[in-house]
Amino acid sequence: GESVGLHLPTLSVQEGDNSIINCAYSNSASDYFIWYKQESGKGPQFIIDIRSNMDKRQGQRVTVLLNKTVKHLSLQIAATQPGDSAVYFCAENKVQGAQKLVFGQGTRLTINP
Protein backbone atom coordinates (compact mmCIF):
# COMPACT_ATOMS: atom_id res chain seq x y z
CA GLY A 1 0.00 0.00 0.00
CA GLU A 2 2.92 2.41 -0.06
CA SER A 3 2.92 5.33 -2.46
CA VAL A 4 5.91 4.07 -4.39
CA GLY A 5 5.58 6.63 -7.16
CA LEU A 6 5.83 9.60 -4.87
CA HIS A 7 9.17 11.07 -3.94
CA LEU A 8 8.66 10.31 -0.29
CA PRO A 9 10.93 11.83 2.28
CA THR A 10 12.93 9.05 3.83
CA LEU A 11 14.46 8.59 7.22
CA SER A 12 16.98 5.87 8.04
CA VAL A 13 17.82 5.15 11.66
CA GLN A 14 19.79 2.54 13.54
CA GLU A 15 17.86 -0.03 15.47
CA GLY A 16 17.54 1.13 19.05
CA ASP A 17 17.87 4.83 18.23
CA ASN A 18 15.04 7.33 18.51
CA SER A 19 13.22 8.47 15.36
CA ILE A 20 11.62 11.83 14.75
CA ILE A 21 9.27 12.23 11.81
CA ASN A 22 8.08 15.70 10.94
CA CYS A 23 5.00 17.04 9.27
CA ALA A 24 3.91 20.53 8.29
CA TYR A 25 0.19 21.13 8.15
CA SER A 26 -1.65 23.77 6.23
CA ASN A 27 -4.69 24.99 8.12
CA SER A 28 -4.29 26.94 11.34
CA ALA A 29 -7.95 26.15 12.15
CA SER A 30 -7.44 22.37 12.03
CA ASP A 31 -8.66 20.94 15.31
CA TYR A 32 -7.38 17.39 15.29
CA PHE A 33 -4.31 15.55 14.06
CA ILE A 34 -3.52 11.87 13.63
CA TRP A 35 -0.44 9.83 12.83
CA TYR A 36 -0.84 6.63 10.85
CA LYS A 37 1.62 3.89 9.99
CA GLN A 38 1.31 1.94 6.75
CA GLU A 39 3.25 -1.24 6.18
CA SER A 40 3.63 -2.80 2.77
CA GLY A 41 0.42 -4.47 1.62
CA LYS A 42 -1.64 -3.12 4.49
CA GLY A 43 -3.97 -0.24 5.18
CA PRO A 44 -2.98 2.69 7.41
CA GLN A 45 -2.85 1.79 11.09
CA PHE A 46 -3.65 4.34 13.80
CA ILE A 47 -0.68 5.27 16.00
CA ILE A 48 -1.60 8.31 18.04
CA ASP A 49 -3.75 11.43 17.84
CA ILE A 50 -3.78 14.88 19.39
CA ARG A 51 -6.31 17.67 19.63
CA SER A 52 -5.41 21.25 18.87
CA ASN A 53 -5.78 22.29 22.52
CA MET A 54 -2.79 20.12 23.45
CA ASP A 55 0.95 20.46 22.77
CA LYS A 56 2.08 16.96 23.55
CA ARG A 57 0.67 13.50 23.91
CA GLN A 58 2.44 10.28 24.77
CA GLY A 59 1.65 6.71 23.94
CA GLN A 60 3.57 3.50 24.19
CA ARG A 61 7.01 4.33 22.75
CA VAL A 62 5.54 7.19 20.74
CA THR A 63 5.10 10.89 21.42
CA VAL A 64 3.36 13.47 19.27
CA LEU A 65 4.27 17.14 19.54
CA LEU A 66 2.14 19.92 18.14
CA ASN A 67 3.49 23.40 17.49
CA LYS A 68 0.59 25.56 16.38
CA THR A 69 2.73 28.66 16.02
CA VAL A 70 4.59 27.21 13.06
CA LYS A 71 1.95 24.63 12.10
CA HIS A 72 4.25 21.71 12.74
CA LEU A 73 3.57 18.21 13.96
CA SER A 74 6.15 15.60 14.89
CA LEU A 75 6.12 11.94 15.81
CA GLN A 76 8.85 10.61 18.04
CA ILE A 77 9.44 6.88 18.23
CA ALA A 78 11.64 5.70 21.07
CA ALA A 79 14.04 2.74 20.76
CA THR A 80 13.17 2.07 17.12
CA GLN A 81 12.63 -1.57 16.23
CA PRO A 82 12.67 -3.39 12.85
CA GLY A 83 8.89 -3.62 13.00
CA ASP A 84 8.72 0.16 12.89
CA SER A 85 9.79 0.16 9.24
CA ALA A 86 6.86 1.62 7.32
CA VAL A 87 5.49 4.77 5.72
CA TYR A 88 4.20 7.24 8.29
CA PHE A 89 1.43 9.71 7.46
CA CYS A 90 0.18 12.70 9.37
CA ALA A 91 -3.38 13.83 8.82
CA GLU A 92 -5.20 16.98 9.87
CA ASN A 93 -8.90 17.45 10.34
CA LYS A 94 -9.52 20.68 8.47
CA VAL A 95 -13.22 21.13 9.06
CA GLN A 96 -14.27 21.68 12.66
CA GLY A 97 -17.39 19.76 13.52
CA ALA A 98 -16.91 17.35 10.65
CA GLN A 99 -14.64 14.42 10.04
CA LYS A 100 -12.61 15.37 7.00
CA LEU A 101 -9.02 14.20 7.26
CA VAL A 102 -6.43 15.50 4.82
CA PHE A 103 -3.31 13.37 4.61
CA GLY A 104 0.28 14.33 3.97
CA GLN A 105 2.47 12.51 1.48
CA GLY A 106 4.17 10.38 4.08
CA THR A 107 7.69 9.61 5.26
CA ARG A 108 9.35 6.26 4.73
CA LEU A 109 11.15 5.06 7.85
CA THR A 110 13.86 2.43 7.35
CA ILE A 111 15.53 0.70 10.27
CA ASN A 112 19.14 -0.34 9.87
CA PRO A 113 20.27 -3.36 11.90
Place this chain on the structure above:
Amino acid sequence: ETGVTQTPRHLVMGMTNKKSLKCEQHLGHNAMYWYKQSAKKPLELMFVYSLEERVENNSVPSRFSPECPNSSHLFLHLHTLQPEDSALYLCASSHDAGGITRQYFGPGTRLTVT
Protein backbone atom coordinates in the same frame (compact mmCIF):
# COMPACT_ATOMS: atom_id res chain seq x y z
CA GLU B 1 -6.84 -6.62 12.57
CA THR B 2 -8.63 -3.29 12.65
CA GLY B 3 -12.20 -4.61 12.43
CA VAL B 4 -12.59 -3.38 8.86
CA THR B 5 -12.48 -5.94 6.06
CA GLN B 6 -12.35 -5.39 2.33
CA THR B 7 -12.92 -7.74 -0.59
CA PRO B 8 -11.48 -8.50 -3.00
CA ARG B 9 -7.90 -7.71 -2.00
CA HIS B 10 -6.80 -7.58 -5.64
CA LEU B 11 -8.83 -6.85 -8.77
CA VAL B 12 -7.87 -6.58 -12.41
CA MET B 13 -10.52 -5.26 -14.75
CA GLY B 14 -10.84 -4.01 -18.28
CA MET B 15 -12.13 -0.56 -19.06
CA THR B 16 -15.52 -1.90 -20.15
CA ASN B 17 -16.08 -4.12 -17.10
CA LYS B 18 -18.36 -3.52 -14.16
CA LYS B 19 -17.18 -4.60 -10.75
CA SER B 20 -17.84 -3.79 -7.11
CA LEU B 21 -15.63 -3.38 -4.07
CA LYS B 22 -17.00 -4.38 -0.69
CA CYS B 23 -16.19 -3.11 2.77
CA GLU B 24 -17.53 -4.35 6.08
CA GLN B 25 -16.86 -2.96 9.54
CA HIS B 26 -17.39 -4.90 12.76
CA LEU B 27 -16.85 -1.97 15.12
CA GLY B 28 -20.36 -0.64 15.51
CA HIS B 29 -19.40 2.62 13.82
CA ASN B 30 -21.83 5.00 12.18
CA ALA B 31 -19.57 6.57 9.54
CA MET B 32 -17.76 4.94 6.63
CA TYR B 33 -15.36 6.32 4.05
CA TRP B 34 -13.80 5.50 0.69
CA TYR B 35 -10.27 6.71 -0.04
CA LYS B 36 -8.05 6.38 -3.09
CA GLN B 37 -4.30 5.89 -2.69
CA SER B 38 -2.43 6.18 -5.96
CA ALA B 39 1.21 6.20 -6.82
CA LYS B 40 1.27 9.90 -7.63
CA LYS B 41 -0.86 11.49 -4.94
CA PRO B 42 -1.38 11.37 -1.20
CA LEU B 43 -4.36 9.55 0.23
CA GLU B 44 -7.51 11.15 -1.21
CA LEU B 45 -10.96 11.16 0.36
CA MET B 46 -13.66 10.08 -2.10
CA PHE B 47 -16.91 9.59 -0.20
CA VAL B 48 -18.25 9.85 3.33
CA TYR B 49 -21.35 8.11 4.65
CA SER B 50 -22.94 8.88 7.99
CA LEU B 51 -25.80 6.65 9.16
CA GLU B 52 -26.13 5.33 5.61
CA GLU B 53 -26.51 8.82 4.15
CA ARG B 54 -23.87 10.23 1.83
CA VAL B 55 -22.55 13.43 3.37
CA GLU B 56 -19.50 14.01 1.19
CA ASN B 57 -18.68 13.48 -2.45
CA ASN B 58 -15.22 14.86 -3.05
CA SER B 59 -15.63 15.65 -6.76
CA VAL B 60 -15.39 12.00 -7.73
CA PRO B 61 -16.23 11.02 -11.33
CA SER B 62 -19.56 9.29 -11.83
CA ARG B 63 -17.86 6.08 -12.97
CA PHE B 64 -17.43 5.49 -9.22
CA SER B 65 -20.76 4.88 -7.51
CA PRO B 66 -20.91 4.25 -3.76
CA GLU B 67 -23.63 2.42 -1.91
CA CYS B 68 -24.21 2.07 1.81
CA PRO B 69 -27.12 -0.31 2.50
CA ASN B 70 -26.54 -0.25 6.27
CA SER B 71 -24.04 1.16 8.73
CA SER B 72 -21.84 -1.95 8.56
CA HIS B 73 -21.48 -2.29 4.81
CA LEU B 74 -20.14 -0.03 2.10
CA PHE B 75 -19.76 -0.75 -1.59
CA LEU B 76 -17.99 1.01 -4.42
CA HIS B 77 -19.43 0.15 -7.82
CA LEU B 78 -17.05 0.61 -10.71
CA HIS B 79 -17.86 0.96 -14.40
CA THR B 80 -16.07 2.22 -17.49
CA LEU B 81 -12.89 2.93 -15.57
CA GLN B 82 -9.73 4.43 -16.97
CA PRO B 83 -6.16 3.19 -16.53
CA GLU B 84 -5.44 6.18 -14.28
CA ASP B 85 -8.01 4.79 -11.85
CA SER B 86 -5.56 2.03 -10.97
CA ALA B 87 -4.81 2.49 -7.28
CA LEU B 88 -5.29 1.10 -3.81
CA TYR B 89 -8.84 1.75 -2.64
CA LEU B 90 -9.16 1.98 1.11
CA CYS B 91 -12.24 1.83 3.24
CA ALA B 92 -12.36 3.32 6.73
CA SER B 93 -14.89 3.71 9.49
CA SER B 94 -15.26 5.93 12.55
CA HIS B 95 -17.66 6.28 15.42
CA ASP B 96 -19.35 9.20 13.72
CA ALA B 97 -18.68 11.71 10.97
CA GLY B 98 -19.40 14.85 12.90
CA GLY B 99 -16.68 15.09 15.45
CA ILE B 100 -13.13 14.39 16.45
CA THR B 101 -12.71 10.66 16.17
CA ARG B 102 -10.09 8.36 14.74
CA GLN B 103 -10.70 6.43 11.56
CA TYR B 104 -9.93 2.73 11.25
CA PHE B 105 -8.80 1.49 7.85
CA GLY B 106 -9.23 -1.79 6.06
CA PRO B 107 -6.39 -3.46 4.16
CA GLY B 108 -7.49 -2.04 0.83
CA THR B 109 -8.29 -3.40 -2.61
CA ARG B 110 -5.48 -3.13 -5.16
CA LEU B 111 -7.23 -2.26 -8.43
CA THR B 112 -5.56 -2.50 -11.81
CA VAL B 113 -7.43 -1.22 -14.87
CA THR B 114 -6.15 -2.60 -18.16
